[in-house]
Amino acid sequence: MEIPYTVKPRPDTGLYNAKVGIWLFLASEVMLFGALFSSYILLRVGAPDGFWPDVATGWPHGLLNIPIGTFNTAVLIISSVTVVMAWAALKQGDFSKFRRFMLVTLGCALGFLCIKTYEYNEKFTHYVIRMKDGTAVTGHLDINGHSPRFWTLATITDKKMTSVKVHVDVPNQFRYPVGMKRPEVSHEAGEHGGGEHAAREIKTADITFLQAFVPATGTFFAIYFTMTFLHGLHVFGGAMVLGYFTFFGRKMYESDPERMTNRIEVGGLFWHFVDLVWIFLFPVMYLL
Amino acid sequence: MSLKAFHLVFVTASVLLMLGVGAWCFAQYREGGESSQLAYCGLCLLCAGGLVVYGRIFLKKLKHISFL
Structure with a gap:
């Protein structure tokens, strides 16, 4: 036909x-x-x-x-x-x-x-981390030199990690919701050259929220x-x-x-x- | 509407986008004073101009094809 x-x-x-x-x-x-x-x-x-x-x-x-x-x-x-x-x-x-x-x-x-x-x-490797004192940062986690995907606070707790190393975005580009304090970040502490990212050790006990930029964020x-x-x-x-x-x-x-x-x-x-x-x-x- | 007509709609939308992005870059430049934003703005305006020229050439070359 x-x-x-x-x-x-x-x-x-x-x-x-x-x-x-x-x-x-x-x-x-x-x-x-x-x-x-x-x-x-x-x-x-x-x-x-x-x-x-x-x-x-x-x-x-x-x-x-x-x-x-x-x-x-x-x-x-x-x-x-x-x-x-x-x-x-x-x-x-x-x-x-x-x-x-x-x-x-x-x-x-x-x-x-x-x-x-x-x-x-x-x-998926870019995180937002909120702390107990009301501050928040965005950046990449550094776990033995690599940046993991899809981690949450539960992942860190399950792995019994007492702290996490974070390469904080400088300047921190996340615009904070009303009432949330912007953290102070040192520009000299960068590890990726030119002070682009500041490495910072954050204690697990201080974190209230940690998540990659996924739909659930x-x-x-x-x-x-x-x-x-x-x-x-x-x-x-x-x-x-x-x-x-x-x-x-x-x-x-x-x-x-x-x-x-x-x-x-x-x-x-x-x-x-x-x-x-x-x-x-x-x-x-x-x-x- | 033929592909020719839809392509012209698309080129028009792209020109408007480039002008919009250029305006956005200029606003960023005025806010932060970064010269790279001004260069980015100039590039966008150049692209918008390029697309207008392309649209005219396209119309001339495909004038024997119907808009329907």
């Missing part, structure tokens, strides 16, 4: 069926991400004093790596350009040019995911990981589809070039949507 209107436009819609289908799908995606962005706004605006980092003056700048986020934004913008170029190459009947542009797109997708993984790992990180992971899944899914057409699309192109070109257009529309989501995610999560 032949699938109708894969190339010719359907008379009632004026579009081929796959294009109508992708726009309906993207409409559902807008609702999904729209709901998450709305949740973010409501959580941020409605957070009581002291429960949202620095609720009085703004967002905790410095907890996310802005240069890396900017670089990832550039990577996705480039991938959108190359996916359009790949589609235009198919329209001109140049399959090898299409493949070259598509390989660049896939490289960008892979690069984006690798950088995101690095960022996640950085968060707070509302911000819960929504940050939810939205960026969901976006990452979309990047992965889009790359899989585009990769399939890149490596296995020649046969279809030779038998039905217009249909193949339309499929790439549909894939490109999805890719653009995913990139557009990031264009909104980046300033909301990293800058504002």
